[in-house]
Amino acid sequence: MKRNNKIQKLSIIGGGPAGLASAYFAHKNGLKFELFEGNSEIGGNCKTVEHKNFKFDLGAHRFHDKNKYVTSIVRNLLNDDLKLVSTPSKIFYKGKMITFPIEFKNLLKKLDSKIILKILIENGINIFNQNKINSFNDLVIKRYGSTLSTLFINNYSKKLWGIDTTLLSPKISGGRLKNLNIISIINIFSNRKHFEGFFYYPKNGFGMIFDKIKEEIQNNNIFLNSNVTKIFHNDNKINAIEINDNKKIEVDQIINSLPINIIANILEPKIPSKILDIVNTLKFRNLRIVVIFLKMKNFSNYASIYFPDENVN
């Protein structure tokens, strides 16, 4: 964010990673800011919750080294508390654990030879596959062939996103689906570690990243239990927000990190009902987290275990 002398104060809505990152850069650039978080804690979906000395994240979270600049910021914030972890994930298939992201060497050990042959033929043909990728389904078929996609990827993705993979965007893979192509087959006997098996993870849970940001940007600019209930606008400019249905605060510039459906519904005056109706058709997935506390140091060496079987819900 560049310093802009015209900005007197930034009002940031939401104290999840997006809101906190905005606050962090405002702080670094010497901009006045205030952050409003509806909950009693910051971190949003990336919180680490503590219960009777057990810590757990809101779903398995890991920090991927995708952007050197972002990684360097997080590394500077956490120093030695940011650990590089080398732990693969697994797919549970007919009682066997298949390494994910898929590795050909591992498949050879775990799958029937007829299936292996099919996979080889499909992936051989795939080298010449010039088909345009329009959906997530197209992407996985191009990357893995239809047998592997059907066995391990499409069912799971359909369960996760709630719609058929032909209707999902290829972007949802987040670049994490590595090619199982001739290169990986040639590398079959090498012990090259897979990039995806590596990720960063803070010593005390993923939420530690956001707790550190909060520490860094000074707590007195962060207003917890401050639900933004209205956003007042006039002449294409937002000029005030309402907190917890009663307190009106004048704003100069705002950064919103909330989903469009929430924002669209709290704009005052109301936006045209035609637009609101469209926004309200957006569907979101709910997340139910079941946490089981076990009295043992380490339950498994896997980062995650995926269950593609459509009967396991």
Ligand SMILES: Cc1cc2nc3c(=O)[nH]c(=O)nc-3n(C[C@H](O)[C@H](O)[C@H](O)COP(=O)(O)OP(=O)(O)OC[C@H]3O[C@@H](n4cnc5c(N)ncnc54)[C@H](O)[C@@H]3O)c2cc1C
């Ligand atoms: C199961 C699961 C696993 C994931 N794994 C990873 C992973 O491994 N790596 C990764 O990088 N990402 C992962 N993600 C994605 C990551 O959690 C999100 O990208 C991230 O939380 C988005 O941050 P955000 O700030 O946009 O939104 P949120 O985290 O949703 O934060 C929004 C904040 O706004 C607050 N808020 C809502 N309404 C209001 C209001 N009216 N007024 C004021 N405040 C309000 C909320 O309380 C919340 O604190 C995962 C997500 C899930 C669900």
